[in-house]
Amino acid sequence: MSLISVDAAYRLILQDAAPIARTEELTLSEAAGRVLASDIVARRTQPSFDASAMDGYAVRSADLAAGPTPLRLIGEAAAGRAFGGTAGAGETVRIFTGAPVPEGADAILIQEDATVDGAGRILPGATVSERQHVRFAGIDFGEGDTLLPGGCLLSPGAIALAASGGHPTLTVRQRPRVAVLATGDELVLPGVAPGPAQIVASNGFGVAAMVSAAGGEALDYGIAPDDKTAIAARLDKALAEGADIFVTIGGASVGDHDLVGAVFAERGVALDFWKVAMRPGKPLMAGRLHDTRIVGLPGNPASSMVAAMLFLVPLVSRLAGRPVRPLYRHGVLGAAVPENGERTDFVRSVVVIDDDGIATVTPLPRQDSSLLSIYAHAQGLLMRAPQAPPAAAGEPCRYVPLD
């Protein structure tokens, strides 16, 4: 298969990717950050009664308009404790924020504008307009109103609104299940002392973290040795478990021990592409087998992280039903850059956003695709198009944010 462009690979990986239909019911605290499955309507009216917005006195506004006449105090209303009677002409009820406004009263005189005389009567120091400081029933929403549309991301505000509407649980879309498998005889888990030719597996943990942040559920498939049977067994497991995406790391290139492509071919994976004209991350595969999408990431640490950021994160977001944000943002170069070669270059860069929102993108000095220390300290990937001419500091550029 020949190299395809970044844009073509991006289109291919997202084509026919739709939010998964499976749903689950979660408590409000569990549902935060998830995607609502369908519209929810209010089960109640909020507020369900006319409520005071201030601490003071419930009055009849017409009484105060007539002049500063003392009012007779006939009772008290507090949040959770209504005054049972009716305020008649010349009468007032002590009231606190959140309490039901008594029958007869139509406004609140704040306590700063009132004094109490020796006889316990209330002397208004100001007039009030009708409805002043009253939150009328239903000003937030009424029973049966649509509170949140299906497909919305459950932000903290949305969770609070659902709670107020009387929903203790919400039906949300299930997260896409993403099996993540590292491959390579040389890999040991963090914390295990590597042998003389071994290294510590790192990429799977970074990729799993990206999957979670994009709204997916990462399934840890561990490490498979460079052995076709072992890799195929993990693929079969992913299919049996109904994984939405099977991600491999490593073994994607052309060496004698790069077996992932061979396993995919033997198992009948229909590849959409293998190898993208980009640096790092060229030996990237994507395809599908039955209902499972397949993504084969290259092994070099920065290559797998960059390829996952560009292609896996949008795919997971789309399957999760979350908005897929545009790949690139605009910025200005913080340093001069040379002419680019034939592949799209993704240059790990420091991104500083000033008070006006202008992003200055400055390439980090070392770009070898094995360097996690550089990747981890980059905030963005400067995008250099194929054959882009040299560019000076201050010129416009595009970059992929890494947050």
Ligand SMILES: Nc1nc2c(c(=O)[nH]1)N[C@H]1C(S)=C(S)[C@@H](COP(=O)(O)OP(=O)(O)OC[C@H]3O[C@@H](n4cnc5c(N)ncnc54)[C@H](O)[C@@H]3O)O[C@H]1N2
């Ligand atoms: N003759 C060619 N050789 C290579 C080419 C090529 O076009 N022709 N492409 C190079 C590029 S570009 C990349 S990127 C790598 C990718 O190769 P693989 O996907 O086959 O990756 P591996 O060979 O398995 O591993 C590469 C490197 O990364 C380390 N690795 C692998 N998995 C992990 C992990 N989970 N955590 C940390 N590090 C990992 C592995 O030990 C190797 O050092 O191929 C080039 N070669």
Ligand code: MOO
């Ligand atoms: O894709 Mo490789 O990432 O150029 O090292």
